[in-house]
Amino acid sequence: MDTAATRIPEEPHDVSRPHAHHVVNYLGIFATLVGLTVVTVAIAFVNIQSETAKVLIALFIASIKAWFVLTYFMHLKFEGKLIYVITIVPCLLCILICVALIPDVVMTLPEMKSSSLKVFNDVIGSFHHLIGVK
Amino acid sequence: MSTIVDHGYIPEEHAPDPVIGHGDPTPPGKIAIWMFLASEIMFFIGLLGTYIIFRSGQPKLFADQHEVLSKPLAAANTLILIFSSLTMALAVDAGHKGNRNKVVGFLLLTFLCAAGFMCIKTVEYRDKYHHYTVVANEGGKVYCYDGHIQEKDEKGEEVPDNMMMIHGYRMEVTGNSFNINLISEHEMKEMNGGAKAEPHEYEIPRASISQSMWYGPWKNNFFASYYILTGVHGLHIVCGMIPIFILLCQAGRGKVMAPAIEYTGLYWHLVDLIWIFLFPLLYLI
Numbered sequence: 001m002d003t004a005a006t007r008i009p010e011e012p013h014d015v016s017r018p019h020a021h022h023v024v025n026y027l028g029i030f031a032t033l034v035g036l037t038v039v040t041v042a043i044a045f046v047n048i049q050s051e052t053a054k055v056l057i058a059l060f061i062a063s064i065k066a067w068f069v070l071t072y073f074m075h076l077k078f079e080g081k082l083i084y085v086i087t088i089v090p091c092l093l094c095i096l097i098c099v100a101l102i103p104d105v106v107m108t109l110p111e112m113k114s115s116s117l118k119v120f121n122d123v124i125g126s127f128h129h130l131i132g133v134k
Numbered sequence: 135m136s137t138i139v140d141h142g143y144i145p146e147e148h149a150p151d152p153v154i155g156h157g158d159p160t161p162p163g164k165i166a167i168w169m170f171l172a173s174e175i176m177f178f179i180g181l182l183g184t185y186i187i188f189r190s191g192q193p194k195l196f197a198d199q200h201e202v203l204s205k206p207l208a209a210a211n212t213l214i215l216i217f218s219s220l221t222m223a224l225a226v227d228a229g230h231k232g233n234r235n236k237v238v239g240f241l242l243l244t245f246l247c248a249a250g251f252m253c254i255k256t257v258e259y260r261d262k263y264h265h266y267t268v269v270a271n272e273g274g275k276v277y278c279y280d281g282h283i284q285e286k287d288e289k290g291e292e293v294p295d296n297m298m299m300i301h302g303y304r305m306e307v308t309g310n311s312f313n314i315n316l317i318s319e320h321e322m323k324e325m326n327g328g329a330k331a332e333p334h335e336y337e338i339p340r341a342s343i344s345q346s347m348w349y350g351p352w353k354n355n356f357f358a359s360y361y362i363l364t365g366v367h368g369l370h371i372v373c374g375m376i377p378i379f380i381l382l383c384q385a386g387r388g389k390v391m392a393p394a395i396e397y398t399g400l401y402w403h404l405v406d407l408i409w410i411f412l413f414p415l416l417y418l419i
Contacts, residue, residue: 026227030220037212037413041205044418051193058414065410073223073403080160083168090172094179101183105190 022078029072036065167397171404174370178408181363185415188355199356200417201320202265202349204258208417211254212409218247219406222378222399229395237390241382244402248375255368262349262357267317268300269307269345270338276307278314279336280322283348288335298338298346303331314345315354363412370405374398 040061048054071077076087189196225240261282268279281302286292293299303322323331347353351361377398384391 024223024227026220026223030216033216033219034213037209037216040414040418041209044205044414051197054419058419059411062411062414066407069219069403069407069410073219073406074400082160082165086165086168086172090175090179093176097179097183098186101186104187 022075024072024075026072029068032068033065036061036068161393163393163397164400167400171400174404174408178366181366182411182415185359185363188359192355195316195318195354196356198318198320199354200419202318203360203417204261205417207254207258208413211251212413214247214251214254215406215409218244218251219403221247222402226392226396226399229390229392232390232392234385234388234390237385237395238382241378241385241395245375245378245382248371248378251371252368255364265319265349266298266300267314267345267347267349267353268298268338268343269312269314270342271344272338272342276344277304278307278312278317278322279304279338280317280319281333281336284335287337293337296340298340298343300336300338302333302336304334304336314347315352360416363416367405367408367412370408374402374405378402 040058043057043061048057070087076083221240221243225237225244228236228240264282266279266281266283270277270279279300279302281300284293284299284301287299303319303326305322305325323329349357351358377394381391381395381398
């Protein structure tokens with residue numbers, strides 16, 4: 001135990017540590033997160049007709065909460081560029097996956113099904129016409 | 135007993151940063167844990183992608199089926215997890231300051247919150263395990279029952295082996311479009327007079343039952359999503375409890391491992407962050 005204590009000097013390099021000095025009001029962040037959770041639950045009991053609006057509102061509040069957790073609890077605010085890059089890349093890929101799913105989602109909407117299928121058939125039809133397939 | 139604070143790396147003036155050289159004192163361990171978290175994010179977005187596809191394909195099914203899940207239990211779980219995130223952040227802070235007593239206290243609170251979360255999850259799963267949808271032919275008519283299976287009737291007497299007791303709702307099945315997988319408790323309530331419909335106890339002879347299933351992942355796409363998302367998330371909670379417990383024991387014995395507490399904390403916050411998205415997606419909308 002003594003050897004470990006002498007090997008790592010306590011005070012001098014503690015000053016250079018990136019985290020120890022960033023004072024974060026953790027209780028304040030916690031209160032904000034609880035408040036936003038209450039809002040999320042409250043909105044679920046409000047009778048919103050539009051399915052899309054419901055999903056978007058819920059995801060919007062969840063994103064705000066996620067931002068608070070990432071920035072303050074996970075100390076992203078005080079990190080170097082490298083950690084930012086590591087975090088941003090998967091987040092961009094998440095958005096990419098959601099964007100890539102849009103065609104599948106749109107095709108399943110009842111009002112879009114017939115029209116988008118018609119467009120699809122027209123495109124295929126004109127392509128067949130071009131290459132001379134009947 | 136003296137407290138040893140292991141900062142995990144040698145001061146910068148003695149060793150330049152091995153990953154990106156001078157100027158950024160990010161320890162390699164932190165880079166590694168963030169890389170791991172990045173892979174975790176990708177893992178969960180894959181599962182959420184299947185959820186998006188399922189949901190967009192059967193919006194009515196998802197709207198009906200989620201009503202059967204308990205909102206108060208899930209909200210309580212959300213608050214527990216947010217609180218455990220707070221205690222974890224405070225433990226990390228105390229770890230950097232070398233305050234052993236605080237580290238022990240906050241890690242213990244975090245561990246208890248995690249255990250509490252899993253207890254509530256078990257209650258939820260148990261409820262689904264006893265929730266049945268049953269189709270039975272009785273006197274030439276086909277009835278569908280949906281509710282919780284009972285072992286004792288109202289008078290406290292055991293239900294005989296050849297009978298099945300369901301505490302819930304009943305409707306007559308007509309037409310050919312009936313599908314047991316798509317039946318929801320919400321829909322059955324609507325059939326029985328809406329939100330005010332009172333559940334009844336029905337005794338069904340087992341011989342007359344033609345189809346029966348509990349609310350497992352095979353029930354339909356909603357429950358498949360529900361079980362895989364909450365199940366994998368629950369597994370992450372259990373996996374997080376292990377390092378928290380080890381660090382708690384270490385701190386209890388007088389060794390505060392500040393970087394390890396910080397990395398475990400980062401993982402723990404990510405588990406919380408994933409739940410922040412799962413809670414509204416599965417339980418509220």
